[in-house]
Amino acid sequence: MSGHGTLYVVGIGPGLPEHMTQRAREVITDADCVIASNLYQAFLREDGTLPPEGEAGPEDPEIVRSSMGKQIELTREAFERVREGEEVAHVSGGDPNVYGKSDLVFTMADADDATDIPIEIVPGVTAALGGAAMMGAPLSNDFCTISLSDKWRGWDEIEEKLRAAAVADFVVVLYNCWRNYERAIEVLREERADDVPVGIFNDAGRGDAGRNVEGETYTLTTLGDAAAHEESVGGMGTSILVGTHETETWRNDHKTHLVTPRGGRDVDDF
Known part of the structure; x- marks a missing residue:
């Protein structure tokens, strides 16, 4: 819908720079908000995909820490951010479609009647x-x-x-x-x-x-x-x-x- 951003579910493979697709890196770099666990944040900072901790500038994405027990709340937060026009990168290790986060996002979108949310899956190496x-x-x-x-x-x-x-x-x-x-x-x-x-x-x-x-x-x-x-x-x-x-x-x-x-x-x- 007009004014909406996009929710990207991004597979970063193992997480290290040489095993991440160029598309995944671009989506994360250009996002307004990146949802990622501490481990994946560390990987993404290693090559500058994300800025060093504590050194983010006004043009860098906001980082939201992900954890196993907060997936439902974080997905709902991602929906709201997208409705407010933000580009959101929800980071998944490996490939989002191989025991990753993609099914959760679609299940939540169905449960919350969030059919207005544009969703794009960015594949990674499983x-x-x-x-x-x-x-x-x-x-x-x-x-x-x-x-x-x-x-x-x-x-x-x-x-x-x-x-x-x-x-x-x-x-x-x-x-x-x-x-x-x-x-x-x-x-x-x-x-x-x-x-x-x-x-x-x-x-x-x-x-x-x-x-x-x-x-x-x-x-x-x-x-x-x-x-x-x-x-x-x-x-x-x-x-x-x-x-x-x-x-x-x-x-x-x-x-x-x-x-x-x-x-x-x-x-x-x-």
């Missing part, structure tokens, strides 16, 4: 893509992501999805691995061989700046041994990639990679 790139080419064939969080969905539903993905021979990337990851591994083992490769990765794309005290790391193991690597599961920044019977480890002179070939092709097929 953990599955960042972790896969760190390890090599494990997502070159069909894959899916499954969240292990049972906050809104019961374990029976999660188990059904795990089993279906395993039977369908998807490469599976598990999110929210601080919950139920050992149970998830056991379900996948029932449908998939113990020797398929697994990658456990933390803070992909964040270098030493992530939540994990050791920074960006990954561990290559097998499905049969994955549950024994408790020390590699660092919390919210951890995801686990479970390969298929085609996924293999490949070594060059520098490191070991994970590769899932697309349908068994060889060089002559390209």
